[in-house]
Every structure is written in C-alpha cells, then in structure tokens.
Amino acid sequence: MELDADFDAKLDKSGVRFTERDVELLEAIREHGSLNKAATELERSYSRSQQRIVELEDSFGQLVKRQRGGSGGGGSTLTENSEQLLGEFARLEAEFTGLTEVEETVFRGNVIYRDGELGTVETDAGDIRAIVPSVTDDVRVAVRSDAVTLHAANSVPETKTSARNQFQSTVTDIVDGDRLAQVMLDIDADTELIALVTQTSVKTLELTPGDAVLATFKTAGTRAYPVNPPYSE
C-alpha cells in the first residue's frame, strides 16, 4: 500500500483550536436549526456540544445565536462571524488538500550560495534558486508540478520575468488526466521534471513527445528542506 499524506487543519485563536469536528457541529446547527438536533444527528452528547460552543465563543466571539424558549421551544442559528470562520477553514482545507494531491519533482543537492533566506542549490539538473533552510547545505528541492510554467521554446528568451528558474527541456511523455495533463520533461538529469498544465495548454503549445519547451518556475515558490533533520542543538 502507498504512503498517503494527510493532515488535520486547525485555526487557532487565543489558545483555542477550531477543528474539523467543530466544523461538523456548526454545519449541523445551520442545517437543523437547533443545537439539540445537531448533536443528536451527529450522535454526540448535547451537553458536550453545548459546552464546546461556549468554549469556542470564549475565543472566537459569538458563533451561534441561541434562543431558549419561544416558538418551537427556541433554536439556534449561525452568526455571520461563524460563517466567515467556516469559510476560512474551508479555504485552508482546500489548499492543504491541493498540496497532498499534486505531484512534485524532488532534486537532491547542495546549497552553494546563500543570500538570506534565499539560496542557490546545485543539483544534477543544474542550479536552482530556492528558499533554503539555514541549518544545513545538504538539501532536497521540491518543485510542485502546478508551479511549473511551460513556454514555446522558440519564444523570446524570458529575461524580463520574475521566474528565476528556467530550464530548456524536451517533452518525454504526456500523461493525460481529466482536464489536466502531466507533462514529463527531460532536463538532462536523472529525474524528470513534471509540469501540470491544462489540456488547453497542451494544444496551444502543440506539445508532443520529443518537442523542445522552456520550463520556468519561481524562486519564491520553490522550497528546499534538509535531507536529514540535523541532530544538533
């Protein structure tokens, strides 16, 4: 079985952690109109759920407008503040999910030049500008396939751009997905660089295996990390 990257997203505020579990509770309240029904539906105890809401509101401000007594016995609705919190959480989760799903190419190399948090990593594919860790020179550089932009090889040399990493490459294979395609690129190294582009781009650039193409990616979007976390201190 394959190694499967996963995560638990959280939003912290004043020491309280808003988690996936809280999202479920709030959404159930929105759906059912009462904290009681929400807890029942989720098969959770009402008392704990109610206490959790109070605890969250201590840090995050009012999340649920609760009415005790009245028409239908009362009920609960979400505040606008609550909706914003849910939106923020959804965004975070979507981003994390995106990270775990996208292929990336990893190059092993050494930091041969440093300039603050930036640096140049020497790899068998050539030098790569990236954000480098300060603890060690022995690093790996990860290039996300959705961060690699392709350009027609005969286009003007891309000097006037903020993409500081540029590689002349040859298309070796195109792996078609639904509407996206992974373009495998030979950049004269052991590892192939992968670029995730739309099928539209494949057509526009008229990409077929064997074609020359210019691959670029930004320094700011490229991150190096230590090969082995140093056991220093």
Add this chain to the structure above:
Amino acid sequence: MELDADFDAKLDKSGVRFTERDVELLEAIREHGSLNKAATELERSYSRSQQRIVELEDSFGQLVKRQRGGSGGGGSTLTENSEQLLGEFARLEAEFTGLTEVEETVFRGNVIYRDGELGTVETDAGDIRAIVPSVTDDVRVAVRSDAVTLHAANSVPETKTSARNQFQSTVTDIVDGDRLAQVMLDIDADTELIALVTQTSVKTLELTPGDAVLATFKTAGTRAYPVNPPYSE
C-alpha cells in the same frame, strides 16, 4: 488576537498514522543510539515507545534496528527506510508550513463555465480560469502570492505559455521583506493582487509604484472553493 492557521501533518499507511510525535521518537533514537535513552530523554515511558515502534513497523516496515544484549547492553539505530520516511515527512511539513506563511489574494465570484474539474470564474477583476468545485457556482478563488509571475509589460504578449491567467496591472506598492518582496498590483478590482517575488526580480524588472506590469498565474495552480451558503436551505 489574530486567527492562526495550523496543521498536524500525517503519513498514513495501512491504517497507521505516522505523526510528529513519531518523528520526535525516531530522531531521539538516532541521536541517543538507544530506544531506552530516547524515551527517557523525551520523558516518555519506555514500554509505550517500544510498543509504538512495533506498531509502526507493522505497517511501514523495519524502522529501527534494535539489538538486545551485546556491547554496552545493545542499542538501536535507524534504518534507511526510516530515514526516507523522516525525509518525506519533513517535505510534507515544509509544504504545509509554506502554505500557512504565504499571503494570498482571494476573489469572490461565480463559475460561469465548466469543463470537467476546470472552470471559469467571473470576478470583479475579470475572468479567472481555475480548478473549481462541482457542488456550487458561488465560489472564492485563492491565488497564492508565490504563484504569481511578473513580466515586463512591454514584453511580447504571452500567448505561447501555459499560464492561462494573465492580467495587465499597475504596481501600487512594494513591501520589502528580507530577500523577498510583496508587490501589490492594481488589476482594476476591489482587491489588489499580491505577487511574492525576489528582490532580484524587482531590480531586473525595474519595478516601482506606478509601473505597468503583466501578472500571470496558472490554471492548475489556482483553486476555487465553495462559499458557504450563508442562509440557504
């Protein structure tokens, strides 16, 4: 106090989750050469730690070479397999961390065209091609600042590229960081687009407030996510 995005990274295999806590244990073993000393150093019980190792190895294969008896009573060292697992985890954490630290611009809009998982989102900044959710048309589009590439405005129109989102913009401000800079861009919308680029790029492109510049970012790297239905259903 500010909302603080956080996460717990995990690597799953056969139902067992490798977490930050396991990383600490393995690294302590590497540092101290014995499971016993590692557990003591981390102020954990030896028995639990040993059981955890066995549990992990059940799914992930041998992680720790343990010798009972012998010179010095024995000891433990990490396997190559273990080092690779640690490397993979470090990479994942680095990516997640990067995500929580990078600014992004969020546009609200509606999906006006769909093509499988891709789509066009109409926003006040214009149409944006992105990966869109299938559940709703009411979305927000997040553009990571480290995914936005800048080009000299007088450069040839970028038709031959896989960056399908292109905006002619005006630099309104440049916020200098250490070696990176956030370039704030007016794209004729309420929200300013932020591009994170190196100081080198700022110089190369001779960027100053008021300048025209072409900002591009890829469809495959742009993700839309549902806006929570405020009070529907």
Add this chain to the structure above:
DNA sequence: GTCGGTTATATCGATGAGGAAACAACGGCA
C-alpha cells in the same frame, strides 16, 4: 396557565492514550 422543545448545567461512567513499575531475555565483554 399549560404545553413543548429548546438551551443551560452538573454529575457519573465509558473509553482510550500514555505513564510507572516490575521482570525476563539477551549477548558482548572482562
């Protein structure tokens, strides 16, 4: 005023993760 379903609150119990302690087995080494 009564009804009814809700929120609010306290107490007890179940569950699971991890710690504490004890002890056997191991195997180079003097």
Add this chain to the structure above:
DNA sequence: TGCCGTTGTTTCCTCATCGATATAACCGAC
C-alpha cells in the same frame, strides 16, 4: 561465568475527552 545496560512484555494506574443522564430555566403559542 557473572556483569550490565539494553530490548521485550505484562500489569496496573492516571488523565483527558466524550457520552449518558437528570434537572432546571426559558418563552412563544395555544
């Protein structure tokens, strides 16, 4: 052969989280 500091294993305990239950307070509708 005995020593010593490991690994392996078991039993019992602690603690935190959550469910289960009971009870009171609430208030519009009838």
